[in-house]
Amino acid sequence: MNYFQQKRLVKTFYLIAIFFATLLVHLAVIQLIHGADYNQRALEQRTLQVSLEEIPRGQILDRTGVQALTMGKREPRIILFPQIIQDKQTAANKLARILGRETEELLTFFNSRQQFLPYPLTESQVRQIKDLRIPGVLIEEIYLRYGSVPLAAHVIGHLGPISQGTNLEELNQLNGKKYKISDLVGSSGLEYFYEKELKAQQPTTFARAYVDVYRQLIRGLGITTEEQPDKGRQDLITTLDWQIQATVESIMDEKVQRGAVVVMDARTGDLLAMASRPNFHPGNIALSLDGGSDTFLDHCTALYQPGSIFKVVVAAAALEEGLVKATDSFVCLGEQEQYISCWHKPGHGPITFEEAFAQSCNPVFAELAIKLGPQKIIEYARAFGLESQHIIGYPLPRDKRQDLELIGQPYNLVNSSIGQGPVLATPVQLSAMLNVIVNNGVYIEPRLVKGLRNEQGKMTRLFPLGNSRKVIASETAKELKRLLLLVTEKGVGKEAMVAGYLSAGKTGSAEIGNGKETVNAWFSGFAPYDKPRYVVTVLVEEGISGGVTAAPIFREIVQSILLPH
Template sequence: MRYFQQKRLVKTFYLIILLFLPLVTHLGFIQLIHGDTYKQKALEQRTLKVALEDIPRGRILDRQGMQSLTMGKKEPRIVLYPQIIRNKEEAIHKLSRIIGRSSEEITPFFNGNSRFLPFSLNNREVKEISELNIPGMMVEDINFRYGEMPLAAHVIGHLGRISEMGTLERLNGLGTKKYTISDLVGKTGLEYFYETQLKAGEPANFTRAYVDVYRNLISGLGIQKENNNDTGRQDVITTLDFDIQKTVEKIMDKRVQRGAVVVMDARTGDLLALASRPNFNPANIVLSLPGEQDTFLDHCTTLYQPGSIFKVVVAAAALEEGIVKPTDTFVCLGEKDHLISCWQKSGHGPITFEEAFAESCNPVFAELGIKLGAAKLIRYARAFGFESQDIIGYPVPKDRRQQLDLIGQPYNLVNSSIGQGPVLATPVQLTAMLNTIVNNGVYIQPRLVKGIKNEKGVYSYHFSLGDSRKVISFETCRELKRLLKLVTLQGVGKEAWIEGFGSAGKTGSAELAQGAEKVNAWFTGYAPNDNPQYIVTVLVKEGISGGTTAAPVFREIMESILSSSH
């Protein structure tokens, strides 16, 4: 009998073990795997917290990874825990007197949640508020994402609230980071393209108040300033040069009301500056030129008729194919020419090809376009990148209007040969085209983003330099460089000549409408002449001509860049 009792006890013991094993396993799983998560949730429930940054988000940095293009700043602000403050009326009265704000303006903040207040403080105010020693009210430095006027606003883009539940669901389905309907997310530019990398799950710096159930500060803990080195945010490292970008934008603010400027490193194809006008401030887009339709348009990546700049492609193809030599002679009859009228209404008369290039003579290039034929012209335009809108690290959607095959349609070849008609290009594409000549016939794909860095400063993703391909021969490039120098030395681009360094390039004047007095004025060029360092393309919308309007802007920008780098 006793044997059977012992046997039943053993079975009962094993049954209890079997029943409790899943529970023990589950508790172990919670403790070992999710212990930190639940510990953090418990901490959040019994403490109050104020982030010491306005937007917990990774930075968008210059090529050195040092300067923030949003020009972020740090300013002292009042950090308020209204739940802790016992005598609110007295605190409101004292604060009102110090910062010169009415009690009515301040009171709502004392009835809300913990936060930092939006009032700027001077040194006196900081000192006097700190001397009040009111538990639950203090002054801390707050990191703000935007300064007074961020650089490269169109490239950076801007933030906005999540406007649709579908967007919220899509973002929450992309990874481990959680979004709420009140979050600020990227709407355009790099802010949009790298949203999930930039977003921080937690603020990097914050103050935490340790309180009991009655919202009394716990003795010995009180309010502490804490740091978090694992917020999940990453930084975007661009190729933009902070000083060059700043120089370009300063000059554009004076001289370009509408248009674009692109600066490229002549060796690597990296984009050192991209600037569009009219401009906007990402910190407050509501106040940015209301009513302006193209305020947020990135003109650097928008298609325009390139005008006579496209003659560089025609010249390259004609020289490469042996259709023309620099000394070949043509006749320009001006507005009476049978193919197309020239900007020089009286005509240039007998003119050599090299003179026609320097003077941007339309009839000569129309004749060359016909000799080349549409098929060859299309092939060379493609080789120069006129159907590749790709920029490394900057996935702007392709504009389907750019269709080089339209050059081959009836009646299009002549206009296409002077950069009108169906020929469209972005300022970035024109810059890459000229860089091909600088690099002795090798096309290099433009790059805007170098990579993504995590919070430890290590690249989590790196974008390599652009792919390259041979487009035209070294001999053709050497001749083109000589012709481009003639444009600035004695041709229509003399306003782009840079004393002490020299320069070379091409003007362009693209008609806006039949009979319109204004044109889209272009100049794209490089400097110095010997060992070129930079390619700069300037577009001034509604200008007089490329030589009159855009070339002087090119000269001022290039002089500023070169003088600061030598």
């Protein structure tokens, strides 16, 4: 064999070696990386499967990590495998009689794919259907994601269909999880912000029918109920307390048509309840589409003029800067005032600063604002968190309408001193602002999410408590706390006093310019007074006043949540 023949043989050998090496690598990828996926596909081709989860997806839990805020539940449902039912008409007739439905209605399911039927079942109906022993029809418990009264709907958000093919492509690239055009995805709230983590790769429980090529049940295998782990989905643990949330929502259903309530843990800044009205059911969006443009708006994080609650900032600035003491005297002329009239039209006459705070006297705070100047008020409002819309674990886009610099624009200062004009704040921000007083002058960032947990119970991501910073001196905070107690003991917020615990806070009545004699009524306060546990902010749109409309709701909520659960 000459040299050139040997060279050709060597080249041929290497080409064959490269070919087989490539083939081996490809087989290894199929077996080791995609093997489980191909095995699953092969199993699906020779079986029929029905998920026993209405929506395979991670849970959104309250702060205990146990209770789902969607209030999901397990209920018996009919599982139907129409492909293996020989006499569909007879089977549909029998089920229709038991369910009290028309046969034609049932036949639409019998002529479709395998699924669970949407009908709730009584114990009697369950027994009767089981006694029929129809091959391809069985009863299993289905986990329904939404109960009849889900909690914190605006915070949880809702799911919706994938609307466009480009959107489907984006989702499939999001985190390696596979989406189908029929999947439901997060459209708002926590469901939207944590779509990547909540998305399930597969149901954890399902009914499986083993069939041959003729769609007949394989003897000895039949229909089984199986479980499988889903390492893809994660649960989201919030700071909300489901019992406090339920209490707040129950009271709002009776007392508040439009508005918001926020309950904050006074020690940590954790948000224990966030309730908004009007409400919607996240499991049935269609029912709420005619409820008005703000049905899906989370009023807890929406901007409003805070009214006289903003006087807390003006008072804090004046006390901290040494411009006023509790016993300093002022004169209120009511409607005759030069800069701004008082809500008490005859005027309060001679009045001390502490009395002016308790009675929410407008002219006194306008006078203090002029002495302070706009930049000082902006500085303190910013320090109290009234320009930070950040909530830990809840990445809402910033509303650019909130701009404290507008206080310094011409003709804005006096109106700003009473929380009108350009001053805007959310109920969450006002809760955090008042919490500064409770925590001896320290601002704590509000938090909504504690962390994410995988199927094995391991926390995969933690959201630590928020950063804190000193805003005012402890002595100033102590004095403000005393003044807030005067509001509920002797002032315009008497209806907010909680007997047996003592409560303190500030009213607000923000004019809304709707041509009616109504206001956005506020009360933001805390209880118990000596060792505060909760900061609660109540907003009632189109109310009479903060003291008349919002304060009694504050009292009822605080009384209810201070009672042992």
